[in-house]
Amino acid sequence: MIADLLLVAAMLIVALASMLARQAFTAVALFIAYGLLLTLAWVRLAAVDVAMTEAAIGAGLSGVLLLGAVRRLATQASPPPEQPPGPAMTLLIALGCAALAAALGAVVLLLPNPAPSLAAPVAANLPATDLGNPVTGVLMSFRALDTLLESAVVLLAVVCVWALTPEGGWGGVPGAAQPVQRDGPLALLARALPPLGIVIAMHILWVGADAPGGKFQAAAILAAMWLLPWMAGLVTPPPIAARWLRWTIAIGPVVFIAIGLAGAVIEGAFLAYPPGWAKPLILIIEFILTASIAVALALLVIGTPDTAQRR
Structure with a gap:
């Protein structure tokens, strides 16, 4: 349980850091690290196939794609700075993300026990x-x-x-x-x-x-x-x-x-x-x-x- 809690905490910290990073390269590096942590989470859930897919595509190939995009952006002329969202818009975005996270969590926690599954017919x-x-x-x-x-x-x-x-x-x-x-x-x-x-x-x-x-x-x-x-x-x-x-x-x-x-x-x-x-x-x-x-x-x-x- 302690290892799982530490893994969840690390995922949340890295995800937040990737969104707050001011440099594109730093954000991509943190995104790749987040993908690797997510891979470990899937392994802990005994979903090895999903973990391998996340490591190969979610972190590896997507990371290479984003690094290539960062390189191309670095060689182009810098666009004019955009006006950052105001406090009201920032709060609205945060509330929307929190509501979505709460809804997803509720869907998972309110599933019937046992959850509906086609695993038995597939195995048969x-x-x-x-x-x-x-x-x-x-x-x-x-x-x-x-x-x-x-x-x-x-x-x-x-x-x-x-x-x-x-x-x-x-x-x-x-x-x-x-x-x-x-x-x-x-x-x-x-x-x-x-x-x-x-x-x-x-x-x-x-x-x-x-x-x-x-x-x-x-x-x-x-x-x-x-x-x-x-x-x-x-x-x-x-x-x-x-x-x-x-x-x-x-x-x-x-x-x-x-x-x-x-x-x-x-x-x-x-x-x-x-x-x-x-x-x-x-x-x-x-x-x-x-x-x-x-x-x-x-x-x-x-x-x-x-x-x-x-x-």
């Missing part, structure tokens, strides 16, 4: 998928359509980012040119972490069928392992005109839809797996989606092509 039908991880079973079987739409949203997000390409930059290398970092922490991490990160990501993907892990966590780690060398100026992203790059992003949802249509023909329902083929088909989808999501996440962080790098 999980053996039909041959999967040992109930989270993977839910995402790839019972809620497979949601997972398909999530992967399609990631693909659509990349298309939307590329659609913002300035005139004359279409087909070029995404992102601004990064200065080469030959010394310092970033250079060291960009050279030392990718081999280890790739191994960890593949392990998380492989064990995801029977233990905490899976495609989204593995894809986030792989994306970060690509972004580190790019931020250090050691690698250059391929041009968005490269067909293999476009196919890599699209192949995951395409295979997912193809297997779903095959289920409609064979079993009479979209995304229905034939008996005995559920686990092999799910693993095929997981592995291919990992590559698609990893490349898409990295490209979302890198941004639109730069006209100065057009090929």
Whole structure:
């Protein structure tokens, strides 16, 4: 109980400090620290899959995205200072946040005991998928359509980012040119972490069928392992005109839809797996989606092509 109370106190302090920070870099650093503390909280709640997702995406990839935004803002002309909200508006915002927090707390505390849950039916039908991880079973079987739409949203997000390409930059290398970092922490991490990160990501993907892990966590780690060398100026992203790059992003949802249509023909329902083929088909989808999501996440962080790098 003491450890949990200290963890909650640390989360509240770091969250408040991130909102009160006057420097953008400090706020982002505190946000990443908050994500790591939230990861520990999910571990304490025995939600290891959610903890891994929070560490990989909520703290890791989002932190890299925000750090990139801070770097871009630092290179731009400073906008005119905005008028801070007055005391009345500040009080109104504080009361709104407190009311929302109280409402969420009341919803949790007033749940019936036991709380309504579909855990029992899921556990009873999980053996039909041959999967040992109930989270993977839910995402790839019972809620497979949601997972398909999530992967399609990631693909659509990349298309939307590329659609913002300035005139004359279409087909070029995404992102601004990064200065080469030959010394310092970033250079060291960009050279030392990718081999280890790739191994960890593949392990998380492989064990995801029977233990905490899976495609989204593995894809986030792989994306970060690509972004580190790019931020250090050691690698250059391929041009968005490269067909293999476009196919890599699209192949995951395409295979997912193809297997779903095959289920409609064979079993009479979209995304229905034939008996005995559920686990092999799910693993095929997981592995291919990992590559698609990893490349898409990295490209979302890198941004639109730069006209100065057009090929």
